[in-house]
Amino acid sequence: MLKRLGYWVAAMVTAFATPALSHPHIFAEARLEIVAADDGTLKELRNVWRFDDIFSSSVLMDFDKNSDLKLDHSELTEIANTIRDSLGDYSYFTFITKDGATSEIAKPEVFNVDFKDNQLLVFFVAKPKTPVTIGGRMHFGVYDPTLYTAIDFAKDEDMLVEGKAFSACTHKVVRPDPDEVIAQNQLNLTEAFFSDPTGNDMGKLFATRMEVSC
Structure with a gap:
């Protein structure tokens, strides 16, 4: 039986199939720490996501095998593994660019989840597959390319x-204005939504990002 969490990620592929699906269905508040190593390369990106109550409740129902309304260690581990495996095709929602070139994200070695105050928490460390030297013009972002999940940074300090x-x-945190993005990309958005729903990366246009210039 396909778990709802796995279905959530798989469903992103067709999130733009109809107008009714062209907006977020899952919401998460996030924190991102971009850490440089002593040798001047990018060491890691530390992610923390807190999911909305509705989605968190659905995860609890699907993974609470003993129906005690709690998630024990083995159940949390299964959730963590499901998310990590499912997000592999989406760069783990973590994106790094330097001077316009995108760095591929390695499969996270550290990936944990918790369930507190009726909300699902996800903690993981992302690293580029190949070394990235700090310098030039760099962008760091955390977003769902399909816009099925809205990942929000409540404060710039996050x-x-x-x-x-x-x-x-x-460095500065950039928060694109959605109305401006839509106005400037109306034709492309229309083609992406209705002509090729799986072949676009429009989420980056709306995503909060950290811009670094060296």
Whole structure:
């Protein structure tokens, strides 16, 4: 039986199939720590996601095998493995670009979940598959390319850089205006929504991101 959590990720592929599905169905508040290593390369991106009550409740119902309305260690481990495996095709919702080139994300070694105050929490460390030197113009973002899941950073302080390699750089959190994005990309959005629902990455246009210039 396909778990709802696995179905959630699989459903993103067809999220734009109809107008009714062209908006977020799952919501999460996030924190991102972008950490530089002492040698001047990018060390890791530390992600924390807190999911909305409705989605969290659906996960509890699907994975609470003993029906005690709690998630024990083995159930949490199954959830963590399901999410990690499912998000592999979506770069784990974690994106790094340097001077316009995108870095591929390695499968996270550290991936944990918890369930507190009726909300699902996800913690994981993402790293680029190949070394990335801090420098030039860099963008860091966490978003669902299909827009099926809305990942929100409530405060600019929830997205930060750490490490001396960033000391010679300027950085800022950029929050695109959705109305401006739609107005500037109306034709492309229409084609993406209705002509090729699985072949686009429009989520990046709306995503909050950290811009670093060195």
